[in-house]
Amino acid sequence: MNRLHxxxxxxxCSAALATAQVCVPAFSPPTPEQGPLGAGGTVRAVTAxxxxxxxxxxxxxxxxxxxxxxxxxxVDIAAWDGSNWRSLNATFSPGVVIRALTTYQGRLIVGGDFxxxxxxxxxxxxxxxxxxxxxxxxxxxxxxGSQATVAxxxxxxxxxxxxxxxxxxxxxxxxxVATWNGTQLQPVPAPGGPTIARVRAMVPYGSGxxxxxxxxxxxxxxxxxxxxxxxxxxxxWQTLGPTPATGAVNDLExxxxxxxxxxxxxxxxxxxxxxxxxxxxxxxxxxxxxQVAALERVAGGR
Numbered sequence: 001m002n003r004l005h006x007x008x009x010x011x012x013c014s015a016a017l018a019t020a021q022v023c024v025p026a027f028s029p030p031t032p033e034q035g036p037l038g039a040g041g042t043v044r045a046v047t048a049x050x051x052x053x054x055x056x057x058x059x060x061x062x063x064x065x066x067x068x069x070x071x072x073x074x075v076d077i078a079a080w081d082g083s084n085w086r087s088l089n090a091t092f093s094p095g096v097v098i099r100a101l102t103t104y105q106g107r108l109i110v111g112g113d114f115x116x117x118x119x120x121x122x123x124x125x126x127x128x129x130x131x132x133x134x135x136x137x138x139x140x141x142x143x144x145g146s147q148a149t150v151a152x153x154x155x156x157x158x159x160x161x162x163x164x165x166x167x168x169x170x171x172x173x174x175x176x177v178a179t180w181n182g183t184q185l186q187p188v189p190a191p192g193g194p195t196i197a198r199v200r201a202m203v204p205y206g207s208g209x210x211x212x213x214x215x216x217x218x219x220x221x222x223x224x225x226x227x228x229x230x231x232x233x234x235x236x237w238q239t240l241g242p243t244p245a246t247g248a249v250n251d252l253e254x255x256x257x258x259x260x261x262x263x264x265x266x267x268x269x270x271x272x273x274x275x276x277x278x279x280x281x282x283x284x285x286x287x288x289x290x291q292v293a294a295l296e297r298v299a300g301g302r
Contacts (some may be wrong), residue, residue, distance in 0.1 A: 028273045040077070041067030047101040049079075049108045051130050058082055062108060064098030065271035077110065090126070090133050091115050095147075102153040106184050107135065111150025111164065123165065124148045125147060125185075137185030138170030140178060143194060154202040156209050157234075159190075163199030163211060177202075177211060177232065195221035203252040204261050206277065208233035210240060212249025212263065229261060241275055253295040258282070262292035 001227035044065040051057055052291040060079040067075055076098050078085040092114040093100075100111035108128040110117075116128045118136075123139025124147075140162070141148045152163035169178045175190030176197035190197075197219050201212035209232045213219050218226040222237040230237050240259070249265040257277035264271060271292040274282040 019187065026253050041065055043068065044097065044099050044112075045101040047103060047108075049103050050106075051079075053106050054118075060086070062088075062101050063114070064101050064110065066097050066231065088119055088128060091119075092122075092126075099149060099151045099164075100153050102155075102160070104155070104180070109153065109160065111153060111162065113147050113149050116148075124150045124166065124197065125162065137180060139185075140164065140166035140174065141168045142196070143167050151200050152202045154204060154209060155206045161202050161209055163202045165196055165198050167194040167196050176213075190221050190237065191223035192221035197221040200248070200250055201252040201262075203254055205231065205252070205254055206257075208232075210252050210259055212252050212261065213243075213250040215264065228263070241279060241281055243281065245273075248291075250291070250293050251295045260295055264291040 138206030
């Protein structure tokens with residue numbers, strides 16, 4: 001079974017479970033006219049991108065990860081155009097891992113573990129306009145010289161929010177969250193100073209952006225202690241939930257006014273929890289969930 005088909009089916013299944021729907025996994029093998037599907041390795045991120053904007057081409061499915069397409073020069077990112085795999089002609093620095101993909105202002109945005117793209121500086125952030133790869137702004141970094149990581153993107157109030165493992169944005173101190181407005185990359189203020197929070201997930205929620213992090217130090221950089229779930233309201237950070245989450249948060253989604261929280265038992269009850277608009281934890285969707293890795297909306301469901 002092709003890994004791309006597998007991961008998309010798993011995302012759909014996770015989403016159905018998030019609403020207590022019965023999920024029957026099903027796979028659609030390629031038809032002969034589609035040709036061979038070759039994505040192997042480890043898939044870590046997918047997104048849809050229209051390479052010619054309002055032009056006649058259909059959207060491409062962009063797949064990122066590690067060791068996906070050995071037949072291409074760029075083995076860690078590729079595009080499926082509905083019929084064939086396409087190279088995106090990107091050569092990242094050795095040891096690259098693509099962890100996050102999105103689109104912003106018509107361009108493809110890539111986040112992960114890397115320092116260059118096609119020989120140009122690109123500190124964990126790169127952008128592709130369909131012709132040329134460049135770094136995104138000044139990029140992000142870790143002050144001690146270790147590898148920075150970008151693991152999450154979301155859009156809010158016209159800005160692209162960027163989360164990961166870093167404590168510098170250019171020459172400015174940061175706490176693992178930054179914003180890009182199309183011309184300028186800026187750190188999101190944090191009372192803990194330039195401290196690494198290991199952000200894994202972000203989504204617009206209520207009056208701001210919900211942020212989930214790995215267990216351990218949690219969001220201490222944001223002044224929230226060891227909690228792994230918080231909210232940036234545009235001016236300050238606040239804890240979400242009457243009982244702070246302390247387990248790892250792997251992904252976040254919104255269903256109406258309810259925040260879906262996936263992870264390693266974020267509140268100790270289940271790997272998939274719900275928080276309502278009154279900041280109250282609802283009953284676990286399924287008490288026997290262990291660790292939930294990802295949530296994704298699918299057509300006709302959640």
